[in-house]
Amino acid sequence: AQSVTQPDIHITVSEGASLELRCNYSYGATPYLFWYVQSPGQGLQLLLKYFSGDTLVQGIKGFEAEFKRSQSSFNLRKPSVHWSDAAEYFCAVGGSGTYKYIFGTGTRLKVLA
């Protein structure tokens, strides 16, 4: 079955600390992978995407993610978190032959001053 797992429902980090949000997927075809962020009162904003090529992708707001096919993972990282990064983060997978995205349940990030 196709699925996305975000094992951490909540994460709390201090401002300036590094961040890694985990995402594992199960998908039968070549995956297209995405990270979206939803800030309070806002919609879903695309942070970054992976279709093919370099497995380390850079996104907006200083975020990056690494695709590891052998581990079926697409973890999101940021070296130094800012208070404005407090939001909910969603990992999603799509693929060739389908327009349908499958989302994880989200990880809510809290940032301590």
Place this chain on the structure above:
Amino acid sequence: EAGVTQFPSHSVIEKGQTVTLRCDPISGHDNLYWYRRVMGKEIKFLLHFVKESKQDESGMPNNRFLAERTGGTYSTLKVQPAELEDSGVYFCASSPRGLAGPQHFGDGTRLSIL
């Protein structure tokens, strides 16, 4: 360019009533999608339009939900009659022609059924 816009941002109705949600995609985007997030759960696909044609409506929960996209521009999602389990946030997204383009999402409509 203007993003995906959804209206209303929040709707509160009683069980048994009818509600219509509207989505205006990014201009020129042929693909339009509806998703729903029930509280605390994942965002789930409802359906996909290419222009005015429904390509995939496999995620529609039941026949109380009706989506239309007349003229291939904006789309509406009507729930009639609304049930308690329909509460959640309804997201609309759009993308240009082709599979590679990422989907751009609106701010969502929060639907509360009392």
